[in-house]
Amino acid sequence: MPVGPTRRVVPPGRPGSPGRPTGGNHAGASHEGARHAGSRCERPAATHAGAASPGGDVVKAALVALVVVSGMEAVGMMGACPKPPQPGEPLRDLTPQQLASFNAGKVIFAKDFEPDEGLGPLFNSTACGECHEEPALGGSGDEVETHAAVAGPNGSCDMLAAHGGPVFQAHTTPALKQALGLDSEPIPAEATARATRTSPDLFGFGLLDAVTDADILVRADSADRDHDGISGRVNRTPDGRIGRFGRKAFGPTLAEFNAGAFLIEMGITNPTNPHEETIGGSPIPAGVDPTPDPELSAEALQSVFDFVRFLAPPPQLPLTPEGAHGRYLFGSMGCISCHTPTLYTGPNKVRALDRKPVSAYSDLLLHDMGEARADICLGLATPSEFRTEPLMGLRFAKHFLHDGAATTIEQAIDLHAGEAQRSRDRFAKASPKEREALLAFLKSL
Numbered sequence: 001m002p003v004g005p006t007r008r009v010v011p012p013g014r015p016g017s018p019g020r021p022t023g024g025n026h027a028g029a030s031h032e033g034a035r036h037a038g039s040r041c042e043r044p045a046a047t048h049a050g051a052a053s054p055g056g057d058v059v060k061a062a063l064v065a066l067v068v069v070s071g072m073e074a075v076g077m078m079g080a081c082p083k084p085p086q087p088g089e090p091l092r093d094l095t096p097q098q099l100a101s102f103n104a105g106k107v108i109f110a111k112d113f114e115p116d117e118g119l120g121p122l123f124n125s126t127a128c129g130e131c132h133e134e135p136a137l138g139g140s141g142d143e144v145e146t147h148a149a150v151a152g153p154n155g156s157c158d159m160l161a162a163h164g165g166p167v168f169q170a171h172t173t174p175a176l177k178q179a180l181g182l183d184s185e186p187i188p189a190e191a192t193a194r195a196t197r198t199s200p201d202l203f204g205f206g207l208l209d210a211v212t213d214a215d216i217l218v219r220a221d222s223a224d225r226d227h228d229g230i231s232g233r234v235n236r237t238p239d240g241r242i243g244r245f246g247r248k249a250f251g252p253t254l255a256e257f258n259a260g261a262f263l264i265e266m267g268i269t270n271p272t273n274p275h276e277e278t279i280g281g282s283p284i285p286a287g288v289d290p291t292p293d294p295e296l297s298a299e300a301l302q303s304v305f306d307f308v309r310f311l312a313p314p315p316q317l318p319l320t321p322e323g324a325h326g327r328y329l330f331g332s333m334g335c336i337s338c339h340t341p342t343l344y345t346g347p348n349k350v351r352a353l354d355r356k357p358v359s360a361y362s363d364l365l366l367h368d369m370g371e372a373r374a375d376i377c378l379g380l381a382t383p384s385e386f387r388t389e390p391l392m393g394l395r396f397a398k399h400f401l402h403d404g405a406a407t408t409i410e411q412a413i414d415l416h417a418g419e420a421q422r423s424r425d426r427f428a429k430a431s432p433k434e435r436e437a438l439l440a441f442l443k444s445l
């Protein structure tokens with residue numbers, strides 16, 4: 001098909017700002033003021049933390065809930081606190097410049113790209129916002145994609161990079177279709193496993209990006225030295241950095257994951273990933289992708305990073321006494337062994353990300369979830385290991401688990417096995433009232 005001149009996407013509404021650093025974690029934020037003294041509007045971490053004390057009882061949990069609820073009402077009555085951010089809205093406390101970049105990035109995140117703007121030649125969809133859209137831009141989506149890899153002996157993992165893996169794109173541009181007759185990227189026969197991945201929400205992920213490595217490492221217990229049957233492991237990149245993004249926690253930073261998504265999901269090269277992927281290992285036929293690389297500017301990439309990293313986590317709903325009992329059960333059933341209620345960000349130049357609690361309900365570690373749920377290896381993650389899925393924003397989810405195998409929260413818990421078997425069994429044996437209480441708590445997240 002005819003190909004027009006390169007059209008670089010430049011975020012609208014940003015007057016020629018000086019070149020910002022790109023790609024680096026926490027980059028582009030040199031203008032933040034002094035650390036914000038914790039205001040009384042910030043809810044203390046304790047109100048989010050589902051860590052009911054093991055010795056606590058129902059009455060105590062209910063009392064705590066009443067205190068929390070009435071405390072929040074009291075704050076509300078003072079009338080001075082802004083409404084907490086809703087899904088798709090930015091973190092509070094952004095500077096005007098950060099907010100402008102968030103808004104510019106949102107436009108590019110939502111934009112449908114065309115082949116002459118860099119889309120393809122292989123792609124899974126035309127816009128970030130096609131897959132991350134519910135209940136607002138940056139949320140989850142219906143799209144599922146296919147990954148494949150070869151699990152070798154002694155835990156080795158071939159992610160099929162030489163064949164264009166581990167993500168195998170479902171679509172091709174008309175030019176590639178015409179040249180090779182392909183509708184999707186072929187998956188090589190040597191793949192030992194395929195995986196289905198649903199599109200997750202990204203709310204609060206800038207805070208997860210800013211959580212310190214130390215806060216993740218402190219919970220890793222790969223040899224299960226405390227003999228609780230739970231052995232969280234960190235995934236690592238080939239150069240040794242700790243992974244935390246994607247269902248196998250292979251992505252080390254949000255900036256790299258986003259830049260990778262442009263290339264892998266949409267076939268859009270960018271300053272972090274300046275070369276197109278191969279077509280199943282073979283070079284792109286001449287003339288199929290004439291748009292000069294990189295197809296996305298550093299500025300556009302930075303603003304999409306700012307959009308994603310400044311997306312606020314949905315605020316937790318106030319707990320009813322039933323929900324507060326559920327929060328206690330979340331502790332006593334052992335869910336908190338993996339779904340860590342609160343993680344902390346480290347010192348950060350961005351005030352909104354600086355030393356904040358984040359109600360992640362995840363330790364960001366890998367856990368063996370049992371052979372029945374196993375699919376591909378990825379980095380150090382074995383086929384049956386998955387990152388503890390963060391539960392922030394759970395009430396907005398319509399499908400659960402890495403492949404969407406569960407359509408209800410109960411089903412998702414029932415499908416926990418491996419290291420989570422004991423915890424799952426406690427849920428299975430609980431009385432209907434207790435199960436209801438746990439669900440009431442989970443639906444407040």
Ligand code: HEC
Nearest residue numbers: 124125127128131143197198199245246247258261262265
């Ligand atoms: C075709 C659908 C699709 C498109 C388009 C897409 N994503 Fe995603 N996204 C996914 C899927 C599926 C995953 C989960 C991948 C995994 O688990 O390994 C994901 C994961 C992510 C994550 C990590 C979330 C986590 O749980 O750790 C980030 C960040 C992200 N996407 C950002 C983006 C950005 C930015 C764009 C646009 C450049 C984009 N995505 C485009 C489907 C998509």
Ligand code: HEC
Nearest residue numbers: 333335338367386387388389400401402412419420423427
């Ligand atoms: C051994 C660690 C572990 C324990 C214990 C555990 N989980 Fe999980 N949980 C995980 C992992 C890992 C996933 C992601 C699995 C996947 O994607 O297939 C997950 C996923 C979930 C999900 C689906 C989230 C989503 O958006 O897809 C829910 C809900 C959930 N857990 C609730 C619970 C509850 C409730 C308990 C206690 C009864 C519990 N979990 C105990 C590790 C654990």
